[in-house]
Amino acid sequence: MTDRLAELTKRLLEIDDIERAAAVLGWDQMTYMPQGGNQGRGEQLATLASLAHERLVSPEFGDVLRAFAEEVRGAPEGDVRHALLRTVQRAYDQATKLPQELVARQMRLTTEAYESWVAARAAKDFSVFAPAFAKMVDLSREIAEALGYPEESYDALLDLSEPGMTTKVAADLLGELKASLVPLVEAIAEHKERVDRSILYGHFADETQWRLGLEAITAFGFDFSRGRQDRSIHPFTTSFGVGDVRITTRISEDTFASAFFSTLHEGGHGLYEQGLPAEWARTPLGQAISSGVHESQSRLWENLVGRSRPFWRYFLPKAQAAFPSQFGQVSVEDIYRAVNYVEPSLIRVDADEVTYNLHIAVRFEVERALMRGELAARDVPEAWRAKMQEYLGVVPPDDLVGALQDIHWTGGLGGFIGYSVGNVVSAQVWEAAGRTIGDLPERIAQGDFAPLLGFLRRELHQLGSRETTDGFLRKATGQGLTTRPYLAYIEGKFSELYGL
Amino acid sequence: MTDRLAELTKRLLEIDDIERAAAVLGWDQMTYMPQGGNQGRGEQLATLASLAHERLVSPEFGDVLRAFAEEVRGAPEGDVRHALLRTVQRAYDQATKLPQELVARQMRLTTEAYESWVAARAAKDFSVFAPAFAKMVDLSREIAEALGYPEESYDALLDLSEPGMTTKVAADLLGELKASLVPLVEAIAEHKERVDRSILYGHFADETQWRLGLEAITAFGFDFSRGRQDRSIHPFTTSFGVGDVRITTRISEDTFASAFFSTLHEGGHGLYEQGLPAEWARTPLGQAISSGVHESQSRLWENLVGRSRPFWRYFLPKAQAAFPSQFGQVSVEDIYRAVNYVEPSLIRVDADEVTYNLHIAVRFEVERALMRGELAARDVPEAWRAKMQEYLGVVPPDDLVGALQDIHWTGGLGGFIGYSVGNVVSAQVWEAAGRTIGDLPERIAQGDFAPLLGFLRRELHQLGSRETTDGFLRKATGQGLTTRPYLAYIEGKFSELYGL
Numbered sequence A, B: 001m002t003d004r005l006a007e008l009t010k011r012l013l014e015i016d017d018i019e020r021a022a023a024v025l026g027w028d029q030m031t032y033m034p035q036g037g038n039q040g041r042g043e044q045l046a047t048l049a050s051l052a053h054e055r056l057v058s059p060e061f062g063d064v065l066r067a068f069a070e071e072v073r074g075a076p077e078g079d080v081r082h083a084l085l086r087t088v089q090r091a092y093d094q095a096t097k098l099p100q101e102l103v104a105r106q107m108r109l110t111t112e113a114y115e116s117w118v119a120a121r122a123a124k125d126f127s128v129f130a131p132a133f134a135k136m137v138d139l140s141r142e143i144a145e146a147l148g149y150p151e152e153s154y155d156a157l158l159d160l161s162e163p164g165m166t167t168k169v170a171a172d173l174l175g176e177l178k179a180s181l182v183p184l185v186e187a188i189a190e191h192k193e194r195v196d197r198s199i200l201y202g203h204f205a206d207e208t209q210w211r212l213g214l215e216a217i218t219a220f221g222f223d224f225s226r227g228r229q230d231r232s233i234h235p236f237t238t239s240f241g242v243g244d245v246r247i248t249t250r251i252s253e254d255t256f257a258s259a260f261f262s263t264l265h266e267g268g269h270g271l272y273e274q275g276l277p278a279e280w281a282r283t284p285l286g287q288a289i290s291s292g293v294h295e296s297q298s299r300l301w302e303n304l305v306g307r308s309r310p311f312w313r314y315f316l317p318k319a320q321a322a323f324p325s326q327f328g329q330v331s332v333e334d335i336y337r338a339v340n341y342v343e344p345s346l347i348r349v350d351a352d353e354v355t356y357n358l359h360i361a362v363r364f365e366v367e368r369a370l371m372r373g374e375l376a377a378r379d380v381p382e383a384w385r386a387k388m389q390e391y392l393g394v395v396p397p398d399d400l401v402g403a404l405q406d407i408h409w410t411g412g413l414g415g416f417i418g419y420s421v422g423n424v425v426s427a428q429v430w431e432a433a434g435r436t437i438g439d440l441p442e443r444i445a446q447g448d449f450a451p452l453l454g455f456l457r458r459e460l461h462q463l464g465s466r467e468t469t470d471g472f473l474r475k476a477t478g479q480g481l482t483t484r485p486y487l488a489y490i491e492g493k494f495s496e497l498y499g500l
Helices: A003-031 A035-057 A059-073 A080-097 A100-123 A126-147 A153-161 A167-189 A206-220 A257-275 A291-305 A309-322 A332-338 A356-371 A377-392 A417-436 A440-445 A450-459 A469-477 A484-498 B003-031 B035-057 B059-073 B080-097 B100-123 B126-147 B153-161 B167-189 B206-220 B257-275 B291-305 B309-322 B332-338 B356-371 B377-392 B417-436 B440-445 B450-459 B469-477 B484-498
Strands: A227-231 A237-239 A245-249 B227-231 B237-239 B245-249
Touching: A003 A035, A003 A059, A003 A080, A003 A227, A003 A237, A003 A245, A003 B003, A003 B035, A035 A059, A035 A080, A035 A100, A035 B003, A059 A080, A080 A126, A100 A126, A126 A153, A126 A356, A126 A377, A153 A167, A153 A356, A153 A417, A167 A356, A167 A377, A167 A417, A167 A484, A206 A227, A206 A257, A206 A291, A206 A309, A227 A257, A237 A257, A245 A257, A257 A291, A257 A450, A291 A417, A291 A450, A291 A469, A309 A332, A309 A440, A356 A377, A356 A417, A417 A450, A417 A469, A417 A484, A440 A450, A450 A469, B003 B035, B003 B059, B003 B080, B003 B227, B003 B237, B003 B245, B035 B059, B035 B080, B035 B100, B059 B080, B080 B126, B100 B126, B126 B153, B126 B356, B126 B377, B153 B167, B153 B356, B153 B417, B167 B356, B167 B377, B167 B417, B167 B484, B206 B227, B206 B257, B206 B291, B206 B309, B227 B257, B237 B257, B245 B257, B257 B291, B257 B450, B291 B417, B291 B450, B291 B469, B309 B332, B309 B440, B356 B377, B356 B417, B417 B450, B417 B469, B417 B484, B440 B450, B450 B469
Parallel strands: A227 A245, B227 B245
Antiparallel strands: A237 A245, B237 B245
16 A cells, blocks of 8 residues: 555544544434434534534545556556545545535525424425425535536436436436336226235334345345444445444334335445455545446345345245235246236335336426526426326325425425436346346345345445446456446336236 | 634634544443454544644644743633633643654554453453553553652642542552541441342343433433433443433343443433533643543442432432332332442452442552552562452452452553542542532432432533632642542441441
8 A cells, every 4th residue: 555545544544533433323213213302413413514524525535546647647457546536536626615504504495494393294295395495405405506517406316316317318328218108007007906915014023124125235245243233214335444344124013015025225325335355445446437327236135136036035934924924925027026016106205116217207306407597496386296196196295295295306306317317227237137147037036135235246246335336347348338228128028917 | 802812712623523522432332332343443533533633742832832821821810711711721731741752652552451451350460461451561661751740650640530649649548548447448348238228139120210310310400401321331421512411321120220320320421411611612721630530420329329328318219119029018228228238258349338448558659669669560460369358358269259350451541540530539629519418318308319310410510620629629728639538338227237
């Protein structure tokens, strides 16, 4: 390790320690913290965020980074230091381009927007939220101007969670998805009766559900000596380092699928975090490539594995042993069909594989129009209803199950595209894994997930951010981001399921 | 608020946020963290500790503190700023007197000493630990020299947890306790058969024990909207602010008393933390006076309340409802006697009210001799055995249940005196509470703990560190630290119990 690299690393480790400490506080806030802790926790988190930010934007850090950049300029192509420089430079640029005053304003506005969002939800009326949201749109434009962008201001927001993503690329991607999925949804809606999911409803004891979810992700390879699952209202994954990855779930005893697939989903995120390269731990290079690539891992384990026939050939006997009265007489085919029931619905987080991306398209197009000034905040519900009707054939009866359903907009715009990137990437990676592992379905049917996890570890997890999304996809799958494998997978699977 | 106070407070709040964040990380480490988190957590905690330390010893902090001190010089006596200055000055002096190099050396040596302590425990042989411990004694002397002391170097170590405590005062206190307790222990040992505790052993379901402990401290006034109980190997209390106080316990199904009294004990610590003054939260003035005063609150609820006849008049029906087969036929007198069984034993943490302070006397005298150079580290087991024989009439068969039993020495010397201060103060406060609340026993027998908690809130908790130990005791009880109420309580209670 060179002196300049050592000097840079020392500073990166300290910043990472502060950020991971904040992650622990955030995890506790969502899992165990009593209500009385709210105020103090907010203050502690604000102090930690400002400490980490201060350190990143300090003139000393800038000097160290410039010296390192100079050194790297002479390094051979492929030297890992190029990738480290890229990831650190990106974090540094983002932090330095956004004035502290703007960040503070965003934090205050987020609190204000959250409060008015809660009030609007109580009133089931978007117009209560609209004034604060209008300010948030203005602020999002201001942030975009501060960050800069290639073509239009929305690019800057997309880039925050998906490095390199532009509005044009995202619009094309969603356009391709819409072109195939909208007619598929219509066709399925005409044959709803062909799939029955009633076996998933009844009474499923909490503790048994908990155990069964853990059994599945243990089989996937989630390492419980380096992680754990707890309960929270909204499931999430967070990491305090490669040795300590936390996932959460919530259980409803009325249905089997909700908690089970939530555990598979978060377990997929967790497997990615546990597989990140320990040698670059505590630096940006040791982190996931993007939100979308992260989502590809949760979707892969939840959907491509968890909602497949081979998986249920392996897992049904375990589900039957756990819930004999509910699943005793159920066949693999029964449960495979039940967990793949498709229904155009109003709520994104409950959406199935076919309809999910259409929810993202609604939000993306509304956000883009807002950023371009072509849509006013107060007119969002109308645009929302029109797009829901057009893409999904359903219209929310009120804003609670319409434009007020997601919390995301209380913090700003641009956070949705990763979900669709994740879906698309999951199928690209899955297809490549299938080519590499000739007998992948048989392995899964035998409960042997090691070849699949090995592939993901090798082709993605262990890279950290050494490659970009595009670079990793080209190496692992032979192609950049493309909707083809995803659409082939969805059309094949659901045409067969619904007999189209 | 003056400008100088505002400037000082701003810095104190930031330091407190960092320290509370570290407390959250420490809590998680002891409760939920998977094994794989060890290394990362150590790094995060080290970074937070160094951030807090840096900020406290910075020249800017020194300037702000000096400016504030100047302002306070002119303030009227009794102005709260005097107390704030005293507490902040103390923290600042301690931090600035100890060179970073010395602190870092102590941290490294603690790791080394811990490892050799673990190895020594495996070998049941103190000589394995002695070399590292000898270094720790040397380092403790170095720390004492850096901090300064009035008479002998051990004073400096005692002062760290008990502000103002000196070796002489501690030796006198323990001397008085020994003079009364050693003969009492001997007398009781001759009449062991007069108290039977067999009803406390059997099978007590984990979840029922958990619920019963919570029921007791809920009745005491522990506010679960501002705190919670979790599980850990060793019970402890930690606070992330007055709105979020965490206690822990561990449950063995073989016995009732262990977890129950542990919950009462930690609940007592927790009540103190929840009662600290919110208006001085996040400053040293908003914190507990000392370890010993903290211990007085845990001991008061555990022993003076929890091991009393009135408490069991109130609580026995609840314990009977929870454990009908075990306690159905038990009388108040039966359980009162059982939970007050006295037995000279080898392990401090299992010691009863009568013998506890004698364990402290052993450690205190060994430590003092080490600090004075009158005893070598390798000779500790011999001195230990001699003192155990003299004070308790029992001798450890090996070092595992002798000089290796406590983890404290892996981190340095001086941490034990607070336990005896706590016992003594608990009885002083109890006596004063009884004078103020004429019908205290009746209130307790009715499950009405509000008058007692109100007294503690008013006379101690809400003060924070506005008073010293001595100052608070004089105001609340009319006297400084004195063993008289404690010895009167112990002698009265146990003479009656054992028919002496």
